[in-house]
Structures are given as C-alpha cells and as structure tokens.
Amino acid sequence: MFGVLFEQAADGQRYIDWLLSGLGWTLALAFFGWWIAFAIGVIVGVGRTVQNRLFSIPARLYVEIFRNIPVLVQMFLWYFVFPEVVPVTLGDAIKQIPPPWASFFPALLCLGLYTASRIAEQVRAGIEALPKGQMEAANALGLSGYLTYRYVIVPQALRLIVPSLTSEVMGIYKNTSVALTIGLMELTAQARQISEATFQTFTAFGAATIIYLCLALIAYQAMTLIDKAVRIPGSSAVTLTAEQDLTADVPQGGALPDAMEAAK
Amino acid sequence: MNTLDFSIVAQSWPYLWSGLLFSLSLTAAAFAIGMILGTCLALVQHFDVPVLAKIVRSYVAIIRSIPLILVLFWFFFLMPIVLGHLSGNGRPVPIGASATAFTTFGLFEAAYYSEIIRVGLRAVNKGQFEACQALALSTYHTYRHIVLPQVLRVASPIILSQTIILFQDTSLVYVLSLTDLLGAASKLAQLNGRLVEMYLVVAVAYLIISSAASQCVASLRKRYAIATTR
Numbered sequence: 136m137f138g139v140l141f142e143q144a145a146d147g148q149r150y151i152d153w154l155l156s157g158l159g160w161t162l163a164l165a166f167f168g169w170w171i172a173f174a175i176g177v178i179v180g181v182g183r184t185v186q187n188r189l190f191s192i193p194a195r196l197y198v199e200i201f202r203n204i205p206v207l208v209q210m211f212l213w214y215f216v217f218p219e220v221v222p223v224t225l226g227d228a229i230k231q232i233p234p235p236w237a238s239f240f241p242a243l244l245c246l247g248l249y250t251a252s253r254i255a256e257q258v259r260a261g262i263e264a265l266p267k268g269q270m271e272a273a274n275a276l277g278l279s280g281y282l283t284y285r286y287v288i289v290p291q292a293l294r295l296i297v298p299s300l301t302s303e304v305m306g307i308y309k310n311t312s313v314a315l316t317i318g319l320m321e322l323t324a325q326a327r328q329i330s331e332a333t334f335q336t337f338t339a340f341g342a343a344t345i346i347y348l349c350l351a352l353i354a355y356q357a358m359t360l361i362d363k364a365v366r367i368p369g370s371s372a373v374t375l376t377a378e379q380d381l382t383a384d385v386p387q388g389g390a391l392p393d394a395m396e397a398a399k
Numbered sequence: 400m401n402t403l404d405f406s407i408v409a410q411s412w413p414y415l416w417s418g419l420l421f422s423l424s425l426t427a428a429a430f431a432i433g434m435i436l437g438t439c440l441a442l443v444q445h446f447d448v449p450v451l452a453k454i455v456r457s458y459v460a461i462i463r464s465i466p467l468i469l470v471l472f473w474f475f476f477l478m479p480i481v482l483g484h485l486s487g488n489g490r491p492v493p494i495g496a497s498a499t500a501f502t503t504f505g506l507f508e509a510a511y512y513s514e515i516i517r518v519g520l521r522a523v524n525k526g527q528f529e530a531c532q533a534l535a536l537s538t539y540h541t542y543r544h545i546v547l548p549q550v551l552r553v554a555s556p557i558i559l560s561q562t563i564i565l566f567q568d569t570s571l572v573y574v575l576s577l578t579d580l581l582g583a584a585s586k587l588a589q590l591n592g593r594l595v596e597m598y599l600v601v602a603v604a605y606l607i608i609s610s611a612a613s614q615c616v617a618s619l620r621k622r623y624a625i626a627t628t629r
Contacts, residue, residue, distance in 0.1 A: 205568065207581060216599060309466040313468065348464050350464075
C-alpha cells in the first residue's frame with residue numbers, strides 16, 4: 136500500500152523524501168518554537184503572579200491577546216501584516232528573505248509566541264499551587280524578590296507542571312500544520328502534495344497520520360520520563376490536570392479549563 | 400507603507416458579517432453534534448462495552464494526536480467515498496466543502512468533548528451510584544437523571560472553554576476555501592489589496608468575541624465554585 140511512496144516523483148526525488156523533508160520542517164518548527172515559547176512563557180507566567188502592576192498588567196494583556204486570536208489569524212498577521220507595519224527598510228529586508236525561510240520565520244515566531252501564552256497560564260497555575268509558606272520562608276531568609284523566584288518558586292512550579300506541559304508539547308507540533316497556509320511545505324502540506332501528484336490520497340494521508348501518531352507517542356513518553364525524573368518526591372504532584380481538579384470537587388483558579396483545553 | 404484606510408472595511412461589512420455568521424453556525428453545529436456524540440463515546444468507554452470501547456478509544460487517541468487540518472483533508476477526501484459505498488452504487492458522492500466542514504468539526508470535537516465527559520464521569524461520587532441502586536433506579540434512569548446532569552454541571556466550564564477553542568479553530572476551514580470570517584476577509588483582501596486592514600480587523604473581531612466569552616466562563620465558574628463550597 137505504501138509502495139507508491141518509493142516511486143520517483145517529477146523532481147527526481149522519491150515521494151518518501153518529500154514526506155521526510157516535510158517532517159524535518161515540522162520538527163524544526165516544533166523544536167525551536169518550543170524553546171521560544173518556554174522562555175517567554177515562564178517570564179510571562181511569573182509576571183502574572185507578581186504584585187507589581189508594571190509587570191502583571193502587561194503579562195495579563197499578553198496572555199489575553201495571544202490566546203484569544205486563532206493561530207491561523209496570527210500566522211497571517213506575522214506573514215502578511217508585520218512586514219507592512221514596521222518601518223519600510225526593515226519591511227523590505229523581511230520581504231527579501233528567500234522562500235522557505237520567508238515562511239519559516241513568521242511561522243516560528245507565531246507558534247512560539249502563541250504557545251508561550253498557553254505555557255504562561257500553566258506556569259501561573261503551578262506557582263499558585265505552591266504553598267504560601269515557600270514565599271514566606273524565602274522572605275524570612277532575606278531573599279530578594281528576584282532570588283525568591285529564581286531559586287525557590289519557579290523551579291518548584293516547573294517541576295509541578297510537567298504533566299500539563301505535555302499537552303502543550305502535543306499542541307505545538309500539531310499547530311505546525313497551520314504553517315502550510317503561508318506556504319511552508321511541512322508534513323501535512325507534503326502529504327497533500329503527494330496525494331495531488333499520485334492520486335494515492337489514502338496512502339499519502341495515511342503515512343502522514345502514522346508519522347504524527349509516532350510523534351505524539353514519542354512526545355508523550357519523553358514527557359513521562361521527564362516527569363518521573365523531576366517530580367518533587369512525596370508531592371501528590373500536579374493539581375493541574377483536569378482530572379485531579381475535577382475530583383478535587385471544588386474547581387478553583389484558572390488551572391482547570393486551561394489544562395483541559397490544552398489536552399488538544 | 401501607505402496609510403491605513405479602514406473605510407474599505409466599512410464598505411465590505413455585509414460580506415464579513417455573513418462570514419462571521421458562518422463561523423458561528425459552524426461552531427454551534429459542531430458543539431451540538433460534538434456534545435451528543437461525545438457523550439455517547441464517553442459512555443461507551445465508561446461501560447467498557449466489549450470491542451466497541453476499544454474502537455472508540457483508538458478513535459479518540461488518533462483524532463487527538465493529529466492536526467485538525469489533516470483531519471479536514473481526510474474527511475474532505477473520505478466522505479464522498481464512504482457515502483458512495485453507503486448509497487450502494489459505489490461511486491463517490493461529492494458533498495462539497497461546507498458539508499465536509501460541518502461533519503469534520505462535529506466528529507473531531509466529539510473526541511475532545513468525550514474526553515472531558517469521561518473524566519467527569521469518573522469524578523462522580525460513588526455514593527451517588529449506591530443511592531440510585533438503593534432507590535432501585537434502572538441504569539438508564541441513573542445516568543439520565545442523576546449522573547449525567549452532575550457531570551455536565553461540573554464540567555461545564557471546561558466544556559465552554561473547549562467551545563471557545565472550537566470557535567477559534569473554525570478559522571481553519573480556510574484550507575477548504577470556505578467563507579468564514581477569516582475566509583471572507585482573505586477573499587476581500589485579495590480583491591482590493593488591503594491585506595493589512597482586513598487581517599487586523601479580523602484579528603480584533605476574534606479577540607473581542609473570544610475574550611468576552613472567556614470572561615463569561617470565568618464569572619460562571621466563580622459563581623459555581625461558591626455554590627459548591629461546603
């Protein structure tokens with residue numbers, strides 16, 4: 136059934152090479168996008184929890200804006216609108232970028248910033264789940280606000296939220312497919328191209344589906360391993376997954392719907 | 400760049416409005432289909448119906464691990480063939496992009512809603528079931544009148560949040576060249592070359608609708624949380 140994938144395409148490559156190059160773009164987007172998202176997400180998530188309004192209001196705005204606009208619209212904003220609204224010289228420089236990169240960078244930026252807003256909510260939930268005593272103890276030891284977050288609060292919060300971050304990992308690799316709308320030939324786009332070139336739609340989409348399933352499995356296993364490695368000993372871990380929140384009877388805080396919707 | 404000119408948006412308002420209506424009706428239809436089917440899927444898993452439960456579990460797992468765009472492509476290609484087989488003559492029946500979108504979103508969301516409801520079913524207190532047995536209620540009555548209403552109530556904030564995500568996801572019907580809010584804007588933008596204004600307006604429209612809806616869900620959750628505090 137998958138035999139057609141090993142036939143030669145019009146450009147001299149085999150169809151399977153098309154799929155693999157698509158997989159490469161998907162992985163590159165997901166991997167680098169993830170680190171952008173993680174870095175910004177932690178900062179914004181911390182910003183959501185501090186008292187200082189100078190930080191908390193921009194952080195809240197960031198989350199509101201990036202979470203409430205569909206990824207596809209954000210993709211268009213970065214690809215079509217961004218080069219037009221920045222100063223002309225910069226805009227022209229952006230338009231000079233050669234083809235695959237011209238769609239890759241906007242897609243990377245889009246996915247990174249979008250996922251960051253979701254990670255920020257998880258981080259905030261993680262921080263709010265920590266007992267108050269942690270903060271008070273750090274204060275009593277004379278740690279500054281920065282040191283408290285850097286060495287006490289954030290490390291613990293991150294260890295707590297590993298399971299809910301799993302769904303964000305799954306989310307970002309699935310959202311990479313949206314990049315096909317701005318012309319990036321990632322996995323889904325390649326599958327469609329193969330189906331149009333060979334009329335073997337079932338084979339083409341089947342192969343892509345299997346690859347996505349493998350990615351999901353790998354992501355899930357890797358996150359389980361990470362969770363085992365960093366889980367705080369003795370903590371009943373994470374109150375952040377929807378399941379535990381539901382069983383906890385009284386849903387409180389913003390953690391529950393986010394964790395659940397994130398399951399996407 | 401040339402200056403922004405939003406008058407173009409005012410002129411094309413009726414077209415954008417019809418696009419928005421399509422987005423909303425797609426959301427509503429997918430919500431209705433997804434909830435009904437999702438509840439059935441959840442119950443099949445909950446009762447561990449032989450064979451069927453396994454199939455449902457794989458369906459949910461697969462749908463949840465592949466991108467929605469790929470699911471749209473799958474259904475766009477598969478639905479005509481399946482319908483052709485069902486109608487008997489074996490020839491593919493073309494059903495059009497719009498019908499594809501409605502079926503896909505309904506079936507796709509069913510997988511997500513079923514997960515929410517399945518988790519909710521597990522969260523129902525054992526005592527509720529025991530009390531139903533003590534009152535000699537049949538299984539049907541137990542679930543119809545006692546268990547499911549509780550599940551829906553507990554899970555309603557999550558279900559509504561999921562529906563907001565669904566509303567945002569409907570923008571993906573763009574890949575089927577349908578005229579939803581984004582599709583309408585994109586078609587107009589290609590006609591008049593006003594990409595910047597069109598996409599900015601669409602972004603703001605989605606932002607306002609989604610954040611207003613999120614605010615409603617948040618206040619709903621607050622009210623609910625107080626009601627259950629013991």
